[in-house]
Amino acid sequence: MLKDFFNKKKKYAPIPREEAKQDVPQGIMQKCMGCQKIFYRKEMEKNLNVCPQCGHHHQMDSYTRIEHLMDPNTFVEWDKGMTTKNPLDFPDYEEKLEKDRKKTGLNEAVVTGKGAINGVATVIAVMDARFRMGSMGSVVGEKIARAIEKAKESSLPFIIFTASGGARMQEGMLSLMQMSKTSVAIERFSRSGGLMISVMTNPTTGGVSASFASIGDYNFAEPGALIGFAGRRIIEQTIREELPDDFQTAEFQLEHGQLDKVINRLEMRDMLGTILDIHYEGGNAS
Template identity: 70%
Template sequence: MLKDFFGKKKKYATIPSEQSKLDIPEGLMKKCTNCHKIYYRKEMNKNNNVCPNCDYHHPLTAWERIYSILDEGTFTEWDSDLTSTNPLEFPGYEEKIAKDRDKTGLNESVVTGKGSIDGQPAAFTVMDAGFRMGSMGSAVGEKIARAIERANDASLPFIIFTASGGARMQEGVLSLMQMAKTSVAVKRFSEAGGLMISVMTHPTTGGVSASFASIGDYNIAEPGALIGFAGQRIIEQTINEKLPDDFQTAEFLLNHGQLDKVVHRHEMKPLLTTLLSIHRKGGENV
């Protein structure tokens, strides 16, 4: 039985017997994918989906991320009805999109809007890897570009949490075009004096890592996040060299100057609060 999971003596739920499994509601327990300890799901949720045993950062949905960072009741969503079409008539694509809509409750793999962090307003964008692995198609790129432009118009800082497998292959070159579109939007935002904070979570790969995710004023990441363009095996086969085991992890990128900081999930909101305070225009909320 799980007792005082945050106390000095951490106890973990034991694996239930076949008989006791019949009495446990489905979805009550959650197993850490890293250390394989078993917890009550509600207790893991209270810990922001971070394993209390090994500190592994389990994925958060877009809305879980929003609730964990933004002040309660301050979030206003933008472009919630914007979603993908099937411009190339890729077989089965529309059915897969519909399935992910039902599974996640989202229309696309990104949620954009504005809210406050400890009373400080910001444009806030979150990608959700549960929807088509967070892949970037035309609608995703359009939503992100629009969010950056709205942040610019309102003189708001722009914060984005990325989680993506890269460009969405079912949309072909239209998907790849989003790399340029979002990067141009960031460039214009930067030239206008805007503040962009990019937080890369596991995984941030492909065209997303090679575009807007890596060009913030601050580029930070969660512990253990996979960040990179091509896969490690592809790179090894291309250069005929064995790469380090921690290659493309957040910690590896930090050690090689490609990140500003690796931040624990429990410390994320205080850090964002500090950064927003430092850059607040004229010392006042905008």
């Protein structure tokens, strides 16, 4: 009888699938793309989207980055209302832009403005890969060029965080023109004695990597960031050679002299604050 008791199948009322899904709130957990370990999303966000286990740097939105870097209540955004048109009448382009606006709360793939880091007034531009993969269109180039010009006029340092898939194909030549426009603005800024710090995040590729991202007085990057112009497969097919596994990573670029330093995101604010203090004597920029 005891054997029959344990072998007896018990009947339970099945839980409806919809109710089962509600028991686990969506978005509460996040899987690390580096070590594949699962963390509470809030734990990851508290660590600035850097994996506590392996140090993998996950994507970070522009406003969160600015909030972390700038002194509290000092940031003032510029040109927030600027929006992209469809000059080439590219099919479905306007619909895709509107979709990204609703998804991200941004009007374009870069946020620019002025704030302070450790008391030093600073102009900053932060690209956001969530909007059209951070691609550089006419508005992105215009906002960056305007920010650089304002930094020049006010004798303030300029910091840019790049994250981009390159030039935006839907705008054709107008997009490629932004490479020269931003580079010329930086050249004028440099001649006036301005300080530019470029921080490349994952990914920084195409026309962005070949223009303003790579011509700062200091060129930094976050760990593991993909940095390069053409894609790995295209290069291998062109030179008919197999490339190293770490090719185009921030660490590879540092080893070959293309970067000054690879900086952990958790240490970024302190590093930028130190550089600004050195150049501006503890906060004389205003």
